[in-house]
Amino acid sequence: MEKFKTVDLCAGIGGIRRGFELTGKTENVLSAENDKYACKTYEHLYNENPMHDITTDEFKELMNETDYDILLAGFPCQAFSAVGKREGFKDATRGTIFFYLAEMIEETRPKAFLLENVEGLLTHDKGNTFEVILDTLINQLDYRIVGVQENLMGDGFYFERSDLLRNAKDFGVPQNRPRVYLVGFDNQRYGEKIKKLKFRQLPKKRSRKPIYNDxxxxxxxxxxxxxxxxxxxxxxxxxxxxxxxxxxxxxxxxxxxxxxxxxxxxxxxxxxxxxxxxxxxxxxxxxxxxxxxxxxxxxxxxxxxxxxxxxxxxxxxxxxxxxxxxxxxxxxxxxxxxxxNTQRYKQLGNSVAIPVIEEIAIKLVDSLEKLESE
Incomplete structure (x- = not known):
C-alpha cells in the first residue's frame, strides 16, 4: 500500500511528524511553522523550510491544492467565544488557530487527523473551549473522535478526561508530561466502517520495552x-x-x-x-x-x-x-x-514526546489501512 501523506501544521521542530514517520507508513508533503528559529531547526532536520502562516489566504490555497491524507497539528490553546454551539464554530472560534485548522479540515476533508494540546485545554475557560472544539469536530465537521462517546440519541457526546489524556512517562521516557490527544476519522468518507474499528481508545502505554528505565x-x-x-x-x-x-x-x-x-x-x-x-x-x-x-x-x-x-x-x-x-x-x-541553548530549551519544551506520538500513529495508520482496504 502507498504511504499515507501527512501535513504538519503548527509544526515546531517536527516532533509529531517524526512520530508518524517512525511507523514507516507515512510521508510528509507540506509543513507550516511561523517561528523563524524553529524553522531553522526543522530545515536542519528535514531539509525543508516550513515557514508558512496558516492564517493567510495564501496558505489556505496551498492546502486546497495539496493531496494528503492525515492532518497533524500541535495547536496553541486560546480562548474562544462563549456563543459556542448555537452560532457554529466560525463565530465561536474566529481568530484562533483552531478556527483555521477547522476551516482546513472542513474544506480539504482529511481521512484522519491528530491534534495535540496541553492538559489545561480540558479546563480552559471553565471547559467551554474544549466543548466548542469537540462540538466543531464531531457535530459540525462530522468526524469520529477516539475516546469520545456519542449519545445514542445523536444529540451530544460524553467523555472521560482520562480517555483523552496520555502521559509521556507511560511511553518509555521518564518525564511527567500529560497531554491531550484528539484523533479523528472522517465519518462522511467511512460511515459505518468506523464503528467496526478496534481503535476505540488511545494506547495507554508503550508496546515495547521502555527507552529509558528512569x-x-x-x-x-x-x-x-x-x-x-x-x-x-x-x-x-x-x-x-x-x-x-x-x-x-x-x-x-x-x-x-x-x-x-x-x-x-x-x-x-x-x-x-x-x-x-x-x-x-x-x-x-x-x-x-x-x-x-x-x-x-x-x-x-x-x-x-x-x-x-x-x-x-x-x-x-x-x-x-x-x-x-x-x-x-x-x-x-x-x-x-x-x-x-535558550532556543533549544524553548523548541524542545514546545515540542512533543515523540514516543507517545509514535504509539498513537501506529494505531491511527493501522486503522486507516483497514478502512481503505474494505
Missing amino acids: LNDVLVMGEDKSFYLAQGYVDTLKEHKSKQGAKGNGFGYVVVNAEGIKHPISNALLATGGSGKERNLVYDPQEGIAGLVVKNKKTPLNDEGIRMMTPDEWAKLQGFLGYAFVENGEETFSFPDDVS
Whole structure:
C-alpha cells in the first residue's frame, strides 16, 4: 500500500511528524511553522523550510491544492467565544488557530487527523473551549473522535478526561508530561466502517520495552560548569520555595534526582519562563565547581552541585536524541550550530514526546489501512 501523506501544521521542530514517520507508513508533503528559529531547526532536520502562516489566504490555497491524507497539528490553546454551539464554530472560534485548522479540515476533508494540546485545554475557560472544539469536530465537521462517546440519541457526546489524556512517562521516557490527544476519522468518507474499528481508545502505554528505565539513564554526570547555578540564584530559589511553602503552596524548585529517589523522573519540560528548568534541577556534584566565577553569572557557582539539565538531556526526554533519529545505529539528531541553548530549551519544551506520538500513529495508520482496504 502507498504511504499515507501527512501535513504538519503548527509544526515546531517536527516532533509529531517524526512520530508518524517512525511507523514507516507515512510521508510528509507540506509543513507550516511561523517561528523563524524553529524553522531553522526543522530545515536542519528535514531539509525543508516550513515557514508558512496558516492564517493567510495564501496558505489556505496551498492546502486546497495539496493531496494528503492525515492532518497533524500541535495547536496553541486560546480562548474562544462563549456563543459556542448555537452560532457554529466560525463565530465561536474566529481568530484562533483552531478556527483555521477547522476551516482546513472542513474544506480539504482529511481521512484522519491528530491534534495535540496541553492538559489545561480540558479546563480552559471553565471547559467551554474544549466543548466548542469537540462540538466543531464531531457535530459540525462530522468526524469520529477516539475516546469520545456519542449519545445514542445523536444529540451530544460524553467523555472521560482520562480517555483523552496520555502521559509521556507511560511511553518509555521518564518525564511527567500529560497531554491531550484528539484523533479523528472522517465519518462522511467511512460511515459505518468506523464503528467496526478496534481503535476505540488511545494506547495507554508503550508496546515495547521502555527507552529509558528512569532519569538516571538520561542524565550525563560531570557536565560543563556553564550549566551550574550561581549560589545567589540557588539562595533565591530556596527563599521563594520557603515563602510558597508557608502559604501552603507546593511551588518551587525541584531537584529531580535528589538522594533517596529510587526511580527518578523529570517534571514536564516547558518552553515558557524558567519553571521548566527550575523544576528539573539536577544534583551533579563534582570537584572544583563550588565557588567558581563564571562569565554572565552574578555570583560564584553553588556549593551543592546543583545544575540545570542540558538541552541534550531535554532532547532525550522528548525522544529526539537517542531514539527517534537513530538510523542504522547512527545518531542523526542535532541542532544547527547557531541555534542558542535558550532556543533549544524553548523548541524542545514546545515540542512533543515523540514516543507517545509514535504509539498513537501506529494505531491511527493501522486503522486507516483497514478502512481503505474494505
